[in-house]
Amino acid sequence: MDRPAGEGLEADPVGGASVLPPPLRPRLALIAVLAALVVVALGVMYSGHSAPGAVDRWIFPPTADSVRAPWRQVALALDFLGEPAGSAMVIVAGVVGCLLMRRPRAAVLVLAGAGATVGTTTLLKHLVGRTIHGPGNLSYPSGHTAFATALALMTALFATDRLGLGRTAGTSLVLGAGLVAGTIMGWAEVGLGAHYPTDALGGWCTALAVIPATAWLVDRTADRLGDRTSGRTVDAGRREPN
Secondary structure, eight states, X not given: OOBOTTSSTTTSTTOSBOSSOGGGXXXXXXXXXXXXXXXXXXXXXXXXOOSOOHHHHHHOOOOTTSSOTTHHHHHHHHHHHTSHHHHHHHHHHHHHHHHHTTOHHHHHHHHHHHXXXXXXXXXXXXXXXXXXXXXXXXXXXXXHXXXXXXXXXXXXXXXXXXXXXXXXHHHHHHHHHHHHHHHHHXXXXXXXXXXXXXXXXXXXXXXXXXXXXXHHHHHHHHHHHHHHHHHHHHHHHHHSOO
């Protein structure tokens, strides 16, 4: 059984409140499956390619000077947030923020969600083998877009729980936040010539597939640990002499 926010914090070593709100689980599970299918379909379609496809050319032809000043500086700043140094700063800030709000389970999700997203995109890049600007520059899916989308999804899940939003409002907030973050980072990556538009789409869908699954696993693991801790506490109490 899911615990309401603020209850069971002492019994549960990673925080009592669910990071994947129960009302959102069925819809986000379906969305995650559909997103995974899109990721696979695009990966198969562009496997081994080294040039933009028809969809890429129609949406936004990627060139090194697609975005110029002053917007280029904005794109570079966004790109930095997806680099190792920038992403580490964002993750640390997210974890600290969760801990300050006494939501250790959310802090675990930030670490696990970011790690799973980056790991998945890295693996897919080597499996698909799509390149841009020469051999060795693996491009599909966009790790920057996936990372930004993942952060937005996790933040929206946390906000949904804190605000007590229902299924429709919560799902809309999660998808809206993911769409905005993915679009902005995708624009930056394509504008800087680092990715094709379909790479950004693949990165967005990767996060949509990974984050709900990771949140569910975090909840399931934390609930089991909490149940075991509660069980040991009850057993110890029963053994105490009168």
